[in-house]
């Protein structure tokens with residue numbers, strides 16, 4: 381036989397075989413739209429409204445379906461039942477972190493957010509303990525947040541009641557809380573070192589969540605061949621890493637084993653205890669990346685929520701008045717709010733829950749992956765498949781929250797005005813990967829917002845009726861439209 385014929389025949393066999401393998405894999409995965417070669421279902425997703433695209437697809441394919449973003453399948457979970465069954469009932473199997481090729485280059489599988497397996501378990505457990513105040517000296521986390529709330533109010537006072545865009549000031553406060561936890565000290569909002577550091581962090585998060593980066597994540601081969609913002613990211617990333625390393629060296633010099641002051645001190649002590657264990661996860665590299673993760677995950681999320689909260693309070697003055705009435709009655713004017721107050725403030729608690737439900741900060745959470753082959757609702761999901769949970773589909777469920785598109789604290793109140801808990805409250809996701817900073821974030825939201833409303837009346841330079849509260853999609857984060865606000869001292 382002719383060599384060319386043999387070649388053509390074997391190539392055809394190979395092609396057929398790979399098509400057959402792809403379709404047999406697809407047969408066992410949940411249903412979904414037919415993917416095109418190479419680009420998959422890329423054009424079936426509206427990058428500006430990913431969450432709505434997923435809702436539309438779930439109407440056709442059901443609560444568990446498969447999308448091809450590029451060549452690889454992604455399983456989407458839509459609605460409370462599917463999200464709960466996967467992330468809670470099969471928590472262990474769905475606890476992997478989905479791949480971010482960009483983060484793989486920078487973090488190399490270290491830290492908390494992008495790590496997996498043993499490193500993730502150890503870093504997560506250690507960080508949770510530290511954030512719960514175990515072993516971090518005499519100053520509690522609550523002290524640190526209260527201190528920052530007082531500084532925040534002083535800073536807002538300097539605006540003299542004139543209209544301002546609160547983005548910058550509200551960005552400083554949550555960053556400073558993490559500084560206080562990780563480095564022991566907060567910074568002045570004008571401190572040059574603080575401003576440089578915060579800028580770099582914000583830029584990294586901005587680039588990482590840009591639509592361009594979503595493309596790089598789905599087509600990783602492009603990272604090396606095309607110039608773009610990811611190069612800036614790598615450069616800025618190196619700067620941040622050196623900043624942390626310098627802080628670690630300072631801490632090593634001043635460390636008192638019997639009196640640790642912050643996250644870095646606690647980590648250094650753990651490193652010392654484990655120094656004879658060759659397999660230890662407590663290395664200075666993991667310290668740097670875990671600390672970096674606390675900043676990356678805990679700054680922008682909290683400050684965007686605070687900014688959105690003020691916009692909603694401006695838009696709904698009747699809600700704000702009720703919260704201020706509750707603050708007057710329970711806390712008064714003469715002492716700082718503390719966490720104990722929250723249980724006596726059902727209306728304020730309901731407002732804070734409703735804010736987080738309504739703004740739906742991370743509509744698709746962060747991607748997960750399954751840690752082993754798993755049979756799920758009669759489908760077979762192979763180990764390593766990316767899994768996306770639609771938090772929007774839970775937070776906007778219209779049976780649990782009637783008129784979900786409306787901002788209404790009544791979604792979290794019963795008929796007697798008592799706070800009503802909901803199993804559908806998933807702004808922090810759920811299961812084994814649930815936000816590590818949930819407790820801290822909720823503490824910051826409560827203490828910052830009650831301290832602001834205790835000290836100021838909020839005024840909008842435009843008629844509240846004309847304020848737009850529709851979120852603008854920004855990569856995978858929902859951000860509020862720009863607005864101006866006046867802080868009028870009470």
Ligand code: HEM
Nearest residue numbers: 492493677678681682685745746808809813815816817821
């Ligand atoms: C309003 C503020 C916040 C919101 C809405 C939020 C939400 C989330 C969500 C949805 C995830 C992904 C969970 C998943 O993979 O299923 C997450 C992960 C994470 N968050 Fe937050 N977060 C907030 C504040 C914070 C703060 C203040 C910290 C800092 C301590 C923090 C630290 C983390 C970390 C370390 C992870 C990764 C956890 C892991 O992979 O195991 N977050 N957050």
Ligand SMILES: *[C@@H]1O[C@H](CO)[C@@H](O)[C@H](O)[C@H]1NC(C)=O
Nearest residue numbers: 425426429430432433434436
């Ligand atoms: C979802 O479906 C609605 C109605 O069919 C359509 O108007 C809308 O553009 C779709 N949205 C997206 C993002 O695909």
Ligand SMILES: *[C@@H]1O[C@H](CO)[C@@H](O)[C@H](O)[C@H]1NC(C)=O
Nearest residue numbers: 580583612613615616617619
């Ligand atoms: C970080 O990136 C910005 C541009 O996005 C650049 O202006 C700045 O110099 C970079 N910083 C470092 C330390 O590389």
Ligand SMILES: *[C@@H]1O[C@H](CO)[C@@H](O)[C@H](O)[C@H]1NC(C)=O
Nearest residue numbers: 428429431432850851852853
């Ligand atoms: C997404 O689409 C829905 C319905 O079509 C709309 O209500 C919502 O405002 C859109 N969101 C964004 C960010 O464009």
